[in-house]
Each structure stands twice: as structure tokens, then as C-alpha cells.
Amino acid sequence: MKLVTNKQNLQGTLVIPADKSISHRSIMFGAMAHGTTTIHNFLRGEDCLSTLNAFKTLGVPIEDDGTVIRVYGQGLAALKPVDSPIDVGNSGTTIRLMMGILAGTDFTTVLTGDASLNKRPMARVMDPINQMNGAISGFEDTQFPPVTIKGQANLAPMTYEMPVASAQVKSAILFAALQAKGETVVIEKEPSRNHTEEMIRQFGGSIKVEGKNIHVKGPQTLKSQTVIVPGDISSAAFFLVAALLCKDSKIQLTNVGINPTRTGILEVIEAMGGTLELSQVDEINQSATITARSSELHGTTIGGAIIPRLIDELPIIALLATQANGQTIIRDAQELKVKETNRIDAVAKELTKMGASIKATDDGLIINGPTPLYGANVTSYGDHRIGMMLQIAALLVADGEVELEQAEAVSVSYPDFFTDLTKLLPGGAI
Structure with missing residues (x-):
């Protein structure tokens, strides 16, 4: 060109x-919450649409009239297994955050992406969630997608010190923490974007931030909201x-x-x-x-x-x-x-x-x-x-x-x- x-x-x-980050999370929180979440000014770019389509594939009813998106959430327990891998395109945010969301389900999900995404490392998310009794693995025991998430009903809380400042890694852990039994503490290396923390509060969840320490007690139930991006x-x-x-x-x-x-x-x-x-x-x-x-x-x-x-x-x-x-x-x-x-x-x-x-x-x-x-x-x-x-x-x-x-x-x-x-x-x- x-x-x-x-x-x-x-x-x-x-x-x-x-905002791309908030658009992704609005779909995710809407799917995890109970009730109808209404989203205004959603980014209809390819990455965010990958997140929307992934949750549709998992059985979440989502309507888009071109102006407003409505997510009819019934909680994580209502997510449905799928027989084939879910393709999230080029979206690193989708695949990494969904690893945390799907870690506590009662079924197995495979997430894959395009050629570029499948060359991006996922160990930094897999490792901490697996420390929470998660069961996530990369392609042929590598750290790369396709990623297989074997849902575990007994996710455990932990204290995790972040080796790098990454909002994606932090968010994936927080999503898993919302499902774990007990208090998870994430210690940030440096504060990264806090959209996940703010939206936990917005959707009726409980989270405590003390400097670089983030405390989440699980399990929690979230309530639908109106989101203006x-x-x-x-x-x-x-x-x-x-x-x-x-x-x-x-x-x-x-x-x-x-x-x-x-x-x-x-x-x-x-x-x-x-x-x-x-x-x-x-x-x-x-x-x-x-x-x-x-x-x-x-x-x-x-x-x-x-x-x-x-x-x-x-x-x-x-x-x-x-x-x-x-x-x-x-x-x-x-x-x-x-x-x-x-x-x-x-x-x-x-x-x-x-x-x-x-x-x-x-x-x-x-x-x-x-x-x-x-x-x-x-x-x-x-x-x-x-x-x-x-x-x-x-x-x-x-x-x-x-x-x-x-x-x-x-x-x-x-x-x-x-x-x-x-x-x-x-x-x-x-």
C-alpha cells in the first residue's frame, strides 16, 4: 500500500x-456475570471480535445491533464445551486472559490463533495458573499455542510475585483467582494497566489493592453492568x-x-x-x-x-x-x-x-x-x-x-x- x-x-x-483493553474485558466480564451486560462504544476491531466470537462459541448469548452489544451472562458454570479448537486470530489478550477464565471450568478447551500468535510464548501465563492447580499446556509440551486448558474445579489460591510487569499475565491470574477457594495475592513488579481490577469492582466483585499488592478472595459471583467504553x-x-x-x-x-x-x-x-x-x-x-x-x-x-x-x-x-x-x-x-x-x-x-x-x-x-x-x-x-x-x-x-x-x-x-x-x-x- x-x-x-x-x-x-x-x-x-x-x-x-x-479502548481495546476495556472492550475485550467488557465481553469477558459480561460472560462471567449473571444478567444482561450492555456495552456502548465497543471496539469492533478484529482482536475484540475474536473475544466476542470465542464466548459465543462457548455458548454465551451475545447480540450486537451495530450500536449496542448485549451479553446475556449466566455465570461461568453456564459455559459449554466445544469439540474443536477456538481460533482467536491474532489476539494475545484473548488467548492469555481466557486461559485464566477457562482454568476453573469442568471441561477441556483448546485455544489457537493465526501463524503470528502461535509463535508468541504463553508460559508466563501457563506457569502461574498451573501453580493454582490449573492444567494448561502448550502445543506438544512447548510454551506456544495451540494451548489446551483442562478445566479444574479445585483451583487453589496462591501468592505470586510477578517477574515482569504485564497486565495480561496479571489479569489471567486474577480471573483464575475469582474462581479459587481462598485469597490470592498478586505482587506486581511495577503497576501495569488496572482495567481488570477496576472492572472486578464495577461488576460487584471484591478486590483490595495495597500499593503493588493485589488481594482477591474467591470464589466470587459477578453481576451484570452497563459499560461505556x-x-x-x-x-x-x-x-x-x-x-x-x-x-x-x-x-x-x-x-x-x-x-x-x-x-x-x-x-x-x-x-x-x-x-x-x-x-x-x-x-x-x-x-x-x-x-x-x-x-x-x-x-x-x-x-x-x-x-x-x-x-x-x-x-x-x-x-x-x-x-x-x-x-x-x-x-x-x-x-x-x-x-x-x-x-x-x-x-x-x-x-x-x-x-x-x-x-x-x-x-x-x-x-x-x-x-x-x-x-x-x-x-x-x-x-x-x-x-x-x-x-x-x-x-x-x-x-x-x-x-x-x-x-x-x-x-x-x-x-x-x-x-x-x-x-x-x-x-x-x-
């Missing part, structure tokens, strides 16, 4: 797609960076989620000298309108506790750093290696093709800027966030064309990304 290049003066207001800050990040980097630009993004465990990118932008404004702040639903303007930027160091709060935004932050004055260092980001692709290597390789001064390290990137970017043939590696990052990079290319392979990957989280970009261009068209 030929990307849009050499653009400035981006102007306009966009409604960002719904805010816009995804991870999707908003691409247009925030576009506004900051393209001359004479101002972009306003409405209803963006600003959960404090997800707003690391806003702090990094401010630390680099970027101009941001938050308005219409809704503290109850944790959302706001964010406006970004063209800015003169400088390098910074990003590492430690902030990394889990911006892990999905690091590819676009790396692009931002290529245009900042001085050096930017990203460290403590080993988690990037086990995303849809090895994002450390993918970001370094593709931006280097375009002329950036960027070096991959064992746990991050070293970026020197500012550097002009040039046309090149690039690839998303089937990773939606790499694909979107490369389109924003292409906006800065004044010399040559940018051709993107596997552009269709963008639809995983932002089906209308390229259309929304067109709305911001001078004259509203390419």
Missing part, C-alpha cells in the same frame, strides 16, 4: 476508536504524534481514556517539550478531549516504572524521538519483544530504512535526532501498531514514496485509521 507522504498543516477533530489512548497516540511533528498542525481528539495506568505517553510528550491540552475531563469515566499542536521537541530517557504505562505506545514514541533534538533512550522495555512481533527490532529496522538514527538494545532503543526521513519499502510485520507508526512517519517524508507491506494489520485495532488520517489533510483529501 502506498502511504501518504510529505504533509503538514494537519487540522481537525477525531473521535478515536474505543472510552476512546483508546493507544490509538490516539498516533495522531497526537502526527500533530506534534507536522508543521502548522493542530489535532483534537475527543473521549480519550485517561486512566492513570495508561497515560505515560502524555507525561513523555510533556517531558520532551510537546504542547498538549486536556479539556472536558470526565473524572468518573476517566476520559478527556486532548488537543496537540506542532512542537519543538528534545530527547529524554524513558525507563523504569513508567514503561508499563506506555508499553503499547513505544513504537510511536520512538518515531517522535527521531525528530527531537538530542538523544532519547528507551530502556526496561523487554516486553516489546513478545508483542505481535518483536517491536524493538521491527521499529529499529523499519525506521532505519527511512533514514532514522536508531539502534536496538536488549531492552529498548537508542535514538538520535532530529533526522530527515526518506521514502522506502517498509513492512508492518503484521503488527497493527508498527503499521500505523510507519504511516505517521511517512507524513514527514519529503523525498520519495513509502510503500507499506501488510497494511491490513491496522484493522486489528483501528479499522478506519487511514480514512481518519485523510480527514485531517489540507482540503480533507490526499
Whole structure:
């Protein structure tokens, strides 16, 4: 796909797609709860639809009229076994969190995915849940999918110290803990996104968070709720960076989620000298309108506790750093290696093709800027966030064309990304 290049003066207001993490969990909690859960502003991207279809396959009645989704939950005991593997596509969130949900059933389920997902390691979820008397195994005794979950009615509580900061691993354990008999304690390495903890409370569950220690007593029964999903800050990040980097630009993004465990990118932008404004702040639903303007930027160091709060935004932050004055260092980001692709290597390789001064390290990137970017043939590696990052990079290319392979990957989280970009261009068209 030929990307849009050499653009400035981006102007306009966009409604960002719904939060991917909350959309996934709204279906999961709705299926586990008793009663009808109503979901507004659900993200109908491929990954979230994988979660929806997986629970339909397990016998949960779910209706979608195109505006509102209704999940008719009857509790975990009502889930029904299936004879064939459930295909969750490219969704790591679906497969990892469902491992925790299905661990306490009374039947066996096999979860599989596409070629990319089936190369992603699952041991970090399998191991702790198996310590809870779970029985989860990978393909032919490996740590990779297809994953077989033999449901166990006697899940046991445990105290588990997280070796890495991962919301997916934490969430899978918490889902299993809701079914175990007794108190489970999860000790985080660093606080990661807390949507699961907040939604346990929202759905009438009991959970106690003390610093980095999370306490859940099971078994628990959840009650249906109404969920209004805010816009995804991870999707908003691409247009925030576009506004900051393209001359004479101002972009306003409405209803963006600003959960404090997800707003690391806003702090990094401010630390680099970027101009941001938050308005219409809704503290109850944790959302706001964010406006970004063209800015003169400088390098910074990003590492430690902030990394889990911006892990999905690091590819676009790396692009931002290529245009900042001085050096930017990203460290403590080993988690990037086990995303849809090895994002450390993918970001370094593709931006280097375009002329950036960027070096991959064992746990991050070293970026020197500012550097002009040039046309090149690039690839998303089937990773939606790499694909979107490369389109924003292409906006800065004044010399040559940018051709993107596997552009269709963008639809995983932002089906209308390229259309929304067109709305911001001078004259509203390419």
C-alpha cells in the first residue's frame, strides 16, 4: 500500500476508536456475570471480535445491533464445551486472559490463533495458573499455542510475585483467582494497566489493592453492568504524534481514556517539550478531549516504572524521538519483544530504512535526532501498531514514496485509521 507522504498543516477533530483493553474485558466480564451486560462504544476491531466470537462459541448469548452489544451472562458454570479448537486470530489478550477464565471450568478447551500468535510464548501465563492447580499446556509440551486448558474445579489460591510487569499475565491470574477457594495475592513488579481490577469492582466483585499488592478472595459471583467504553489512548497516540511533528498542525481528539495506568505517553510528550491540552475531563469515566499542536521537541530517557504505562505506545514514541533534538533512550522495555512481533527490532529496522538514527538494545532503543526521513519499502510485520507508526512517519517524508507491506494489520485495532488520517489533510483529501 502506498502511504501518504510529505504533509503538514494537519487540522481537525477525531473521535478515536474505543479502548481495546476495556472492550475485550467488557465481553469477558459480561460472560462471567449473571444478567444482561450492555456495552456502548465497543471496539469492533478484529482482536475484540475474536473475544466476542470465542464466548459465543462457548455458548454465551451475545447480540450486537451495530450500536449496542448485549451479553446475556449466566455465570461461568453456564459455559459449554466445544469439540474443536477456538481460533482467536491474532489476539494475545484473548488467548492469555481466557486461559485464566477457562482454568476453573469442568471441561477441556483448546485455544489457537493465526501463524503470528502461535509463535508468541504463553508460559508466563501457563506457569502461574498451573501453580493454582490449573492444567494448561502448550502445543506438544512447548510454551506456544495451540494451548489446551483442562478445566479444574479445585483451583487453589496462591501468592505470586510477578517477574515482569504485564497486565495480561496479571489479569489471567486474577480471573483464575475469582474462581479459587481462598485469597490470592498478586505482587506486581511495577503497576501495569488496572482495567481488570477496576472492572472486578464495577461488576460487584471484591478486590483490595495495597500499593503493588493485589488481594482477591474467591470464589466470587459477578453481576451484570452497563459499560461505556472510552476512546483508546493507544490509538490516539498516533495522531497526537502526527500533530506534534507536522508543521502548522493542530489535532483534537475527543473521549480519550485517561486512566492513570495508561497515560505515560502524555507525561513523555510533556517531558520532551510537546504542547498538549486536556479539556472536558470526565473524572468518573476517566476520559478527556486532548488537543496537540506542532512542537519543538528534545530527547529524554524513558525507563523504569513508567514503561508499563506506555508499553503499547513505544513504537510511536520512538518515531517522535527521531525528530527531537538530542538523544532519547528507551530502556526496561523487554516486553516489546513478545508483542505481535518483536517491536524493538521491527521499529529499529523499519525506521532505519527511512533514514532514522536508531539502534536496538536488549531492552529498548537508542535514538538520535532530529533526522530527515526518506521514502522506502517498509513492512508492518503484521503488527497493527508498527503499521500505523510507519504511516505517521511517512507524513514527514519529503523525498520519495513509502510503500507499506501488510497494511491490513491496522484493522486489528483501528479499522478506519487511514480514512481518519485523510480527514485531517489540507482540503480533507490526499
